[in-house]
Structure formats: structure tokens, C-alpha cells
Amino acid sequence: MESNYKVAYYNEWKTLQKREFKNVAEIRNVIYDEDKKEFSIKVFNREYILNCNDETIRRSGDNHIPSAETGVMILNYLSFTENNIDKTNKWVSLKEIPNGGMMFYPAFYKSSIVSLINTFGYDSSKLRKCGENLDGKETKMGDIAFEFEVFPKVFCRVAVWEGDDEIEPSATILFDSSIQYMMHVESIIGLGGYIINKIINELGRD
Known part of the structure; x- marks a missing residue:
């Protein structure tokens, strides 16, 4: 690989x-x-x-x-392209990104989003430390969510809904829709995994 x-x-x-x-x-x-x-x-x-x-x-x-x-x-x-596009503030999941996002989403969910759920799904407050360490901006979504500027014009949001004895936890990663004009869908998939791993790895830092 x-x-x-x-x-x-x-x-x-x-x-x-x-x-x-x-x-x-x-x-x-x-x-x-x-x-x-x-x-x-x-x-x-x-x-x-x-x-x-x-x-x-x-x-x-x-x-x-x-x-x-x-x-x-x-x-x-x-x-990738020479399109000059700014942030749209329209947030989309991977499956909404054209040219393959829907097809690749199930594998992405299993490989990356499940890790997010397993790490923060029963204690979403742990995401706050990680988000702050990466200069994220806390935003209103789920039980806790952060917006990140990953590259200078690439923005994403990571949100967690906490679970309990009756409700399964869930999580998502959303991208500003402008990303589809700046990166190939396979690179966006890789970027999503990179972002989630980066956030989880912050748990091990003092």
C-alpha cells in the first residue's frame, strides 16, 4: 500500500x-x-x-x-484544480461528495468514524481537549462538536452524540462543500481518516 x-x-x-x-x-x-x-x-x-x-x-x-x-x-x-473557491458554509458528509463519496462511505465509516465513536461516544467531553489542542473552534452540533481548518481553505466539523444504556452513541465528520472543487474524492477520504486519527492521537498528549 x-x-x-x-x-x-x-x-x-x-x-x-x-x-x-x-x-x-x-x-x-x-x-x-x-x-x-x-x-x-x-x-x-x-x-x-x-x-x-x-x-x-x-x-x-x-x-x-x-x-x-x-x-x-x-x-x-x-x-487538483485551478478553481479559486471560498468557504460555502454548507456542510456535507463524504457520501454527499460527487464522484465516489457515496460508494466509499460504508468503508470509511467502518475504518474511521467507528474509531471516533469508540473513543468519544461515552465521554464526549474528551473531545474538547483534543479539539482545543488542534486550534479547533467549538460549534453547536451534537453533544460536542469542533470545526477545524485543516488546510488554509479546507474546513471540517467533527461531532459526537453521546450514548447511554438505551441509546447507541454516534458521530460524524462533515466537510465544507467547497472541498469537492479542491481535492479528489480519494484524497478527501484519506483526509477524513487523517483528521480523525489526528484528533484521537491528541488524547495521548499532556
Whole structure:
């Protein structure tokens, strides 16, 4: 699987290299350093540097190299289309995203949303710490919900409805509908899993 992501990683770089970098920076609200040929992009609350000369991605500060899967998502956000679209404030689930969202939703639910339910479904208050650590904004939905700016123009909401002896817990992740014009549906699926894992991993931090 990792090798498949590596192929996709280099294909995304090829697509990005065909773009006009200054235009990419403008429409995706990222910084481009023409002298260094580097993009700077915020992913949650961390900055990543994309060097277009050697086609590498590293996290600013500690030079951590993200997985190929994460790299594909970042690159796809920059290279997928040249549509310049702003936040719509219309929130949709994966199954409402065209070109495959409905088909992939059952597998996404099992692999990612179930983890969200299992982690927070009987103690939704734990989501507050995780959301705040990732600079999320608490919003009115379910028993607790947070809105996150994952990339500079990619927004999502994660909500949990707490369960008890009589009611099963539930959860969801919603995306601002503009995402369908900025990322391929397969990258959106990967992004959803990435977001949920990121939130759950915050539980282990002090």
C-alpha cells in the first residue's frame, strides 16, 4: 500500500510542477518563496515546507517528513484544480461528495468514524481537549462538536452524540462543500481518516 502512495506522491508532484506557482499560492492561500522555490502551508496548526526543486515535504521546526499518504493529500490540495473557491458554509458528509463519496462511505465509516465513536461516544467531553489542542473552534452540533481548518481553505466539523444504556452513541465528520472543487474524492477520504486519527492521537498528549 505504501508503494501505491509513493507512486501517487510523485504523480501529484508532476501535476503541481505544471502549475504556475504564484497562481497556486494565490488560489490556495499558501505562501510561495520564489527564490527558494518553496511552498509553505499550514496543516492543522503545523507548518509544512514543500521544496519544488527536490520535490520533498518536511515539517517546519523539526524537519519531520510526513508519510507518503499525507504528502499526497497536501499535494493534491495544491494541484487538483485551478478553481479559486471560498468557504460555502454548507456542510456535507463524504457520501454527499460527487464522484465516489457515496460508494466509499460504508468503508470509511467502518475504518474511521467507528474509531471516533469508540473513543468519544461515552465521554464526549474528551473531545474538547483534543479539539482545543488542534486550534479547533467549538460549534453547536451534537453533544460536542469542533470545526477545524485543516488546510488554509479546507474546513471540517467533527461531532459526537453521546450514548447511554438505551441509546447507541454516534458521530460524524462533515466537510465544507467547497472541498469537492479542491481535492479528489480519494484524497478527501484519506483526509477524513487523517483528521480523525489526528484528533484521537491528541488524547495521548499532556
